[in-house]
Amino acid sequence: MKELVILSGKGGTGKTTFSASLAYLAAPAITVDCDVNASNLHILLPHKTQVIEDVYLGQESEINPGLCTGCGLCFEACRFHAIQKTNRAYYVNTPLCEGCGVCSLVCPEHAVSMNPAFGGQWMCSETAVGTLYHAELASGGENSGKLVSILRREAREAAQKENHDLIICDGPPGIGCPVIASLTGTDRALLVTEPSIAAVHDLKRIIQLLHRMSIPAGVCINRWDVSPKLTEDIEQYCKKEGIEPLGRIRYDRGLIDSQKKGTTPLELDTPAAGDIQQAAERIIERIYHGTEIT
Amino acid sequence: MTVAIASGKGGTGKTLLAVNLSYVSTGELQLLDCDVEAPNTHLFLPLQNKRTEPVHRMIPQIDASLCTLCGECSRFCAFHALAVLRNKVVLFPELCHSCGGCNRVCRLGAVGETTEPIGEIIYAETPYCCHVQGFLQVGTAIVPPLIHRVTEYIQSENHTIIDASPGTGCAAMAALSPADFVVLAAEPTPFGLHDMRRLVLCLRELNKPFSVVVNRAVNTNDVITEFCRNEDIPILARIPDDRRITDCCAVGEITAQHLPEYHEMFLGIYSQLFGGAQ
Numbered sequence: 001m002k003e004l005v006i007l008s009g010k011g012g013t014g015k016t017t018f019s020a021s022l023a024y025l026a027a028p029a030i031t032v033d034c035d036v037n038a039s040n041l042h043i044l045l046p047h048k049t050q051v052i053e054d055v056y057l058g059q060e061s062e063i064n065p066g067l068c069t070g071c072g073l074c075f076e077a078c079r080f081h082a083i084q085k086t087n088r089a090y091y092v093n094t095p096l097c098e099g100c101g102v103c104s105l106v107c108p109e110h111a112v113s114m115n116p117a118f119g120g121q122w123m124c125s126e127t128a129v130g131t132l133y134h135a136e137l138a139s140g141g142e143n144s145g146k147l148v149s150i151l152r153r154e155a156r157e158a159a160q161k162e163n164h165d166l167i168i169c170d171g172p173p174g175i176g177c178p179v180i181a182s183l184t185g186t187d188r189a190l191l192v193t194e195p196s197i198a199a200v201h202d203l204k205r206i207i208q209l210l211h212r213m214s215i216p217a218g219v220c221i222n223r224w225d226v227s228p229k230l231t232e233d234i235e236q237y238c239k240k241e242g243i244e245p246l247g248r249i250r251y252d253r254g255l256i257d258s259q260k261k262g263t264t265p266l267e268l269d270t271p272a273a274g275d276i277q278q279a280a281e282r283i284i285e286r287i288y289h290g291t292e293i294t
Numbered sequence: 295m296t297v298a299i300a301s302g303k304g305g306t307g308k309t310l311l312a313v314n315l316s317y318v319s320t321g322e323l324q325l326l327d328c329d330v331e332a333p334n335t336h337l338f339l340p341l342q343n344k345r346t347e348p349v350h351r352m353i354p355q356i357d358a359s360l361c362t363l364c365g366e367c368s369r370f371c372a373f374h375a376l377a378v379l380r381n382k383v384v385l386f387p388e389l390c391h392s393c394g395g396c397n398r399v400c401r402l403g404a405v406g407e408t409t410e411p412i413g414e415i416i417y418a419e420t421p422y423c424c425h426v427q428g429f430l431q432v433g434t435a436i437v438p439p440l441i442h443r444v445t446e447y448i449q450s451e452n453h454t455i456i457d458a459s460p461g462t463g464c465a466a467m468a469a470l471s472p473a474d475f476v477v478l479a480a481e482p483t484p485f486g487l488h489d490m491r492r493l494v495l496c497l498r499e500l501n502k503p504f505s506v507v508v509n510r511a512v513n514t515n516d517v518i519t520e521f522c523r524n525e526d527i528p529i530l531a532r533i534p535d536d537r538r539i540t541d542c543c544a545v546g547e548i549t550a551q552h553l554p555e556y557h558e559m560f561l562g563i564y565s566q567l568f569g570g571a572q
Binding site for chain 2: 009010011012013016037038040043058059077079080081093094095096098099100101102105106136137139140141142143144145172173174175176177178179180181194195196197198201202205208209212223226227230251253256259260262
C-alpha cells in the first residue's frame with residue numbers, strides 16, 4: 001500500500017483541486033482530507049456520509065466561579081495565556097487552553113476542573129471515486145495533529161481490509177503540527193506550488209521538512225504562466241533538491257467551476273483540465289513505478 | 295488598536311491586505327507577521343536595520359541523580375511526553391507543550407527546565423511601519439509559543455496589524471487573541487465560503503468584532519456577500535479579480551504602489567479600521 005500526501009507550504013496554491021483530480025484518476029482509491037482546519041475535498045467529491053464520530057482530544061479546564069477566590073495562582077501558572085480576569089474572579093479562555101492541567105494543580109480551592117475537550121468530528125463518506133475520510137476540527141480546536149493521525153489510521157485500516165493499494169491525502173498548509181502529522185510514516189509527497197515569491201519561499205521550507213523526514217517528493221506548478229521565468233527557476237531549484245517536476249498547469253479561472261459544480265476539474269471542459277490530467281497521470285505512474293532522482 | 299487579518303482558507307489575500315494597509319498607513323504602525331509557518335510579509339517590504347532574536351521554549355530536563363522513577367511527572371503529563379522506563383525517564387520533545395507541570399509535580403526537584411530553539415523573530419524598520427516577523431524553525435511542531443512571543447511586541451499606544459495563519463486551529467487562535475478587531479480576507483468560492491463560515495463561528499465564540507474584505511470579487515452577488523448579508527456581517531471592501539494584482543503579488547510588489555488606482559481603496563479600508571489621520 002502506498003500513501004501520497006499533497007502539500008504546499010503556502011495556502012491556496014491548488015492542493016485540494018489536485019487531490020480530487022488524483023482521486024478521480026486513481027479510482028477506486030482511499031482519500032483523506034488532512035486539512036482538518038479547512039477541509040474542502042468533500043466539496044469536489046459528491047458523497048454520502050456513512051459514519052460520523054465525535055472525537056474528544058485531550059482536556060480543557062473550567063473554573064467554578066462559586067469556588068474561585070480570585071487569588072490568581074492559576075493566572076500566573078498558565079503558560080498559554082488561557083486564564084483571564086474579570087472584575088474579581090478568573091475564567092478560562094477555552095480556545096487558548098491546551099489542557100495541561102497546571103491551573104487545576106495549583107488551585108488551592110479546588111475550583112478548577114478538567115473536562116474532556118470536544119475535538120471535532122471525523123467522517124467516512126462514500127464517493128464515486130472511493131471512500132473519503134474527512135473531519136471538522138472543533139472551532140478553535142487544539143490538537144489538529146491528533147485528528148489527522150486518527151483519520152490516517154482509519155484510512156489505512158480500511159485500505160488494508162478492502163485491499164486498496166493507494167491512499168491520497170490532501171494536506172494542510174504550513175509546516176507545523178498537522179503537516180508533520182500528515183507526513184509521519186508516509187511514502188511520498190507531492191508539492192503543489194505557484195510562481196510567486198511567497199509560494200517559493202514557503203515551498204523551500206516544506207522541502208527542508210521533507211528532507212529532514214527523508215520523504216521523496218515531486219512538484220507541480222499551478223498557474224505557471226503567471227511567471228514562466230519563475231516557473232523555470234522553481235523547477236531548476238527542485239531538481240537540485242532531488243524533487244522531480246511533474247507538470248505545469250496554466251492559469252485558468254474556469255477551474256473554479258469545479259467548486260461550484262462539486263466535481264473534480266477533470267470532469268470539466270476547461271483548458272487547465274488537460275494540464276492537470278497529464279500531471280496527475282505522471283504522478284500516479286511515479287507512485288507505482290517510482291525511481292527517485294537523488 | 296490591534297487589528298488581525300485572518301482567513302479560514304489559505305491564499306485568500308491576508309498578506310496582500312496586511313502589506314498594502316501598512317503601505318497606505320497614516321500613523322505609527324507596526325506590522326506583525328504571525329503566520330510563522332509560512333511568513334511572507336518581508337518579501338514585499340524593504341527591511342532596514344534588521345535585528346534577529348532567537349526564540350526558545352521550555353522543556354523538562356530530568357536530573358537522574360535526584361529521580362527515584364516515582365512516575366509523578368509522567369502521570370501528570372497530559373500530552374504523554376514523559377515515559378518512565380526501568381532505569382530512566384525519557385522525554386519525547388515533539389509531544390511536550392512546555393506547560394511546566396512536570397516541574398511542579400516533582401517533589402524531589404528532579405525535573406528542571408531547559409530551553410530548546412523553536413525559531414526566531416526578525417525585527418526591522420521599513421519606510422511604512424515597524425516590522426516584526428516570526429520564523430518557525432523547520433521541524434518544530436508546536437507553534438503557539440513563537441506566536442505569543444511575536445505578539446509581545448505589540449505596543450498598545452500604536453496601531454498594530456497582525457498577519458495571522460489561516461484556519462481555526464491553535465496557531466490562528468494565538469495570533470487572533472490579542473486583536474481588538476479582526477478582518478477576514480475571504481474569496482468568493484465554495485471553498486472560501488466553507489472555511490470562512492468556520493472562522494466566523496470561532497470569532498463569535500471568542501467575542502471578537504470582525505468584518506470582511508472580499509478578495510478576487512467578480513460581482514456583488516457572490517456567495518460571500520450573500521452570506522454576510524444573511525449574517526449581518528459588514529463588508530469593508532471588495533478587491534476586484536484583477537490579473538494585474540495577481541501579477542504584483544507574484545513578484546513581491548505592493549499593489550497600492552504599483553497600481554495607484556487601488557491606493558484609495560486600501561486607504562479606505564485603513565481609515566475604517568483605524569480612523570482618519572492620527
